[in-house]
Amino acid sequence: MTGIRERLDVEAISAQPQAARHYLPGFGNHHVTEAVAGALPEGRNSPQRAPLGLYAEQLSGTAFTAPRHDNRRTWVYRIRPSAAHPPFRRIDSGMILASPITSAAPEPNRLRWDPRPFPDGRVTFVESLFTLGGTGDVRSHDGVAIHLYCATASMRDEYFVDSDGELLIVPQEGALILHTELGVLDVGPGDIVVIPRGIRFRVVLGDQRARGYILENYGRMLALPELGPIGANGLANHRDFLHPTAAYENREEPVTVIQKYLGNLWAADYDHSPLDVVGWHGNYAPYKYDLSRFMVIGTISFDHPDPSIYTVLTSQSGVPGTANADFVIFPPRWLVGETTFRPPWYHRNIMSEFMGLVHGVYDAKADGFVPGGASLHNCFTSHGADAATYDKASTTELVPQKVDNTLAFMFETRLPLIVSEQAMAAAYRQSDYDDVWAGIGRTFTL
Template sequence: MSGDARKAAEGLTYLTGFGNEHSSEAVPGALPEGRNAPQRAPLGLYAEQLSGTAFTEPRAHNRRSWLYRVRPSAAHPAFTRADNGSIRTAPFTETAPDPNRLRWNPLPDPAPGTDFLAGLWTLGGNGDATQRTGMAVHLYHADASMDRVFSDADGELLIVPERGGLLLRTEFGLLHVEPGHVALIPRGVRFRVELLDDSARGYVCENYGAPFHLPDLGPIGANGLANARDFRAPVAAYEDVEGPVEVVNKFCGNLWTATYDHSPLDVVAWHGNHVPYAYDLRRFNVLGSISYDHPDPSIFTVLTSPSDTPGLAGVDFVVFAPRWLVGEDTFRPPYFHRNVMSEYMGLVEGAYDAKAEGFVPGGGSLHNMMSAHGPDRETFDRASAAELRPQKIDDGLAFMFETRWPVTATAQAAHADHLQRGYDEVWQGLQRHFRPSQ
């Protein structure tokens, strides 16, 4: 990354309120005053609105941004179909939904020259992208920066790096994210991914449904979990590039490509709330028990995409960040559990406190709805005999994509070489301890 690019990426502005209106200009005077679309936009720019929600959605839910750009987005040739590679999209019908517990090792190394888009590999998902419901779980493994531009009309992309930093060049400016951060690219926003290291690996949640937002806090009150002020939006930075640029668009599950005669990342100024953002997961304010018992994992929700049923999310993004455990007479690892929600869990670094081995950074597990899961035998034995004193968990960073619908694995995931076929064995050593006479 060049010095100018790094300076711009590190010049991110903190959002003063998540989902509120924000603005940025790369050239002074590029933002018009008082009117979104004046007769003539400043500096010879074109005014364009990008709508992430329907025009008539309630004000609190409406997402849109005004872009002031060198050329309008309409100035492009026709798109033609491109190879989908390893990307799959809902509805997922290649395999039957599986009630078995599944776990995968990390993706194998990519072929030389694989960029972020070519390195996307779909594990599974649910819903229907054409109906804007549900989600998909993707992984990526890349060893080359993109020299093309990508946008996703099917949903927003929540990117969770696990290995290697990323520079995301978006229409709104630059986002610099490292493992331990997440980045969100809204539906329809064009971007390019440049690697900051020799290779990059991580996870992606493609959310077809309502945009992610901060969960309500309810009885928690005004403070806790993710703070709106810790989310960062890019500072405007544009490309004024003449020459052929490949632009790939994901639309209703398929990739389409066109060659522009200029870079579409040419927005000089913008304002609105349909914007990319980044968040450092270590800023998450963890809450937990200070007396007894174990809080439900919903207490770790960073972002939620609501469904048509209040309290039942299309997808929640949950993080298990460093935290203190202090409960009295409490089994402190996550408890044995069956859940109406389906859970895909990944690991960014370190170890997860409910698993002794087999769950490694870059890997992941899928526990579909009502599939029983919980600590393995070794973890259960150790936690049952542990001295109950304040304990700091600071050697791991895990997360979940939790969804109201079953996650159907793709055929490539169901038959992958890196699928762990002996996963059930981690619970086989749990012995009977029941003694009725005691």
């Protein structure tokens, strides 16, 4: 098969309607999938010769000896072993950074950004990555980094692999088609997708441009939170997480694989696509989730529960109940609390809170926090409703209220987030953010 014909086949996969895509449901399940019947060996993982002339290879997301309930690994059967490539060479890392991020004097101030403007010209997903900040240390698999992407072009002959952490991608504008080693995932605003550490992929734009947020998790892999007294059901359910079915690229032509390793970018020139897995089985795989399937839990009497009830995924730390990172959403929901201030209360938190807005209006900020924008309230930084929101919420008639047509989210971490110098200097950072609380006056009476 010629390179031109293979290119057409690759583009045909992207052109398939999302409704035609088949997925494998179940968070953490052990999945079995073949793009060609007979690609998987029967009853063993590494036969003397794998079926169809393929190569058997194990992809380990945890140590071999990790407890069974934590162990993540996948066996792949591919056209060439992933070891078949020349050395990587260091390339310009652009606007990508890794923790520890060294700033002269990290600020305790509240920070907010307008949406990042789209660039002129052709900029791919990887080329657009912009590190806003981070915490912990990528070298010790602890902490996170937060990035923005703002792309105008698809990755055609370029592939990306992150050796530093798993990527939780939150699209804000524009659809993405993610071609990964283990299959294809379609996502758009209202979805999330998680690409585990070490899995190669490329991003094709489903629209003319795409923008969104990324949590790069250096720590323990994201998992569903414990439900405690909630019981067996609620929040995000296992069956709603979807994994790709096997789909391979049989490309024999020059491509470039870009690897992020300890914060720097490296590249190698391959003579074939690295997405050549014809079949796989295991529990270490990319997945997507439709946030509208989240079952919201809330009060039906009085008071405002802690926002932890909106946690979709969590990366645990060594301290029980204190996350390395949480992914929390604020989706459409009913508010019915009697004699209650219904927006988020005024708050200081040992955890650091980065917020983004996919669409709509966030119920704690009347103005200034817009879709595609972001805010950061670091460790013990005071925050809460702005003046206009407080005035309205503290005086309005408390009838049942539907918060609708909105989707905000939060990346929360136990460590202070160090903001990059490029994010502090960005023209779209709001220098007057503190003014949103300036109108809050004294109402104390004796």
